[in-house]
Amino acid sequence: MSRAQEPPFLAEDDASLAARAAWLHHVGRLTQSEVATRLNVPNVKAHRLIARAGREGMVRVFVDGEIARCVQLEQQLCRAYGLAFCEVAPNLDDEPMPLRALGVLGARYLRLVCERGTDPVIGLGNGRTLAACVEHLPRVDAGRIKFVSQLGGFSRRFAANPFDVINRIAERTGAEAYVLPVPFALNSPEDRAVLMAQRGVEEVFALARGASLRFTGIGTVDGHAASLGMSGMIEPEEFDEAARAGGRGEILGHFFDEAGRWVETDLSGRIAAMGPDDLRSGKLVAVAGGAGKPAAIRAVLSSGLLHGLLTDESTAAALLGPQFKL
Template sequence: MFVIAVSILPDDDEDSLSARAAWLHFVGGLTQGEVAGRLNVPAGKAHRLIARANRAGLVQVFIDGTIGSCVALEEQLRDRFGLSHCEVAPDLNEGPLPLRALGTVGARFLRQACEGGAESVIGLGHGRTLASCVSRLPRASYPEIKFVSLLGGFTRKFAANPFDVINLIADRAGVEAYVMPVPFCLNSAEDRAVLLAQRGIDEVYDLARRASLRIVGIGTVLGQDASLAASHMIEPAELAEIQQAGGCGEVLGHFFDARGRRIETELSSRLMSLDIEELRTGKMVAVAGGALKPAAIRAVLESRLLHGLLTDERTARALVDLPGPG
């Protein structure tokens, strides 16, 4: 079954007309000629309005149904890693980073979480994949839900994280959204303690601690594409120390080796993120995939921190085929 969501913008302008045309066509089942008649515009303009809505991302398509090969992979991953929830998106042949597939399955999960009524506080990590999920979320309003960042939102030089998603979710979902207004990596453990004692910062941190659902990405540690170093959240020398200690995968600033054992370095005490024991409360669901990610994802899965995994078909196959650690 196809589920089509069309975002209706509040302004009575060309964007609003485009959204209305798309709604009539995709949801109402009207032909483009019928849309033209309903909106009292030429047929050519109706076609352009619908195309414009597609290009602007106002039309989001979700498909409810079962795909045999993906379901089999989901079952294998659930059994192997003790997951309560797993979704595998069909391969779209996108290349090394399947943002369209991951963004779509992540957006559907987010929408269901917002509409389910069970979550009052949802925590979010950051990264390119989560940004893709949020950008594909249909515009709506969920005033009863609060979203909160699960880790510091600035780089070492106090620049904005290019893949922060909190402001984006506030715009897409009409929710209260709280940023952790500090760098991800601090100069010392003492600085971290001082900041956590500050009014406002401690309130955001406490909200992150109380999140019943946490949606996160998974980062690589090996190679030049290690996400935290590439986004300047940590320094190359700090990453090298983690690599030398056997680091393989990362989630919310916590690093793990291939067996899922946490890597402790001098950096660990300086990161502005929830403590590892705090992460074991609530449900944590990762959205991750791509050619560079299987080993990193497997490392985090072996830690047994995750309640769920949303990934793509190629990554799921790679995870199933990877030999066990050691």
């Protein structure tokens, strides 16, 4: 097949995806089917990516380019934490929060998920990193996929979360999108029970619980830096309580200590979000990185909840530590 005849999905950022596929196949000794699973693409696309890498001179004795180092980091993170897949974006700049690198990486992942169409209901978190992913997402037809928020989208002052992504992704994909129209944190467990039992709220919550894929960020216990703190969804003293209890990382409103154990606080029974057991159903994929995130990401990784991780090169190296050598 000539270049002019190539299908449209072998374009743009698929050059780096071809390099990843070639490295996994020729160096990692994975079969084409295993490469397809690792990269979350159809088998036929894995075959074409590997063929493209050979045709364009990427494959010699090794795979050319900075992407090879990233693929090595991906392999080691998968082995260290039992991940089904991991993608590492090359460092693009020296910013403490690499939103551009993570946004591009997350957007590509979302695009591939929409193209595959194998997850009929996709749950979304919120935060700066997820917002950056949707910002970089080109317009794509999501078919019959439904997107649903995994946690309440309002602060207790009923201010909308500025990092909410559910409406933005609906605009980019044309898909149906469902919002949990309740505050993230309620005043008491009794208030939560009453509100979550309301018709409409209960239906959206059931849809969220049944998502086959959950895509979210990872937060720290620093209330001044975390998106949930900046948006007013969690108060500073609630972050402090989680930190005193040993919390190091947060995902979808739940805190985990450095050993990956769930940290229960007074807030735990008052949040409009999936329970810890719900997170074990379906596939949980996180996109996170930056200078202040390794401890938080490591805590969530240690929980064993994650199916996949998207991160940046510097964060990946920090997660592995000096004992892991490239």
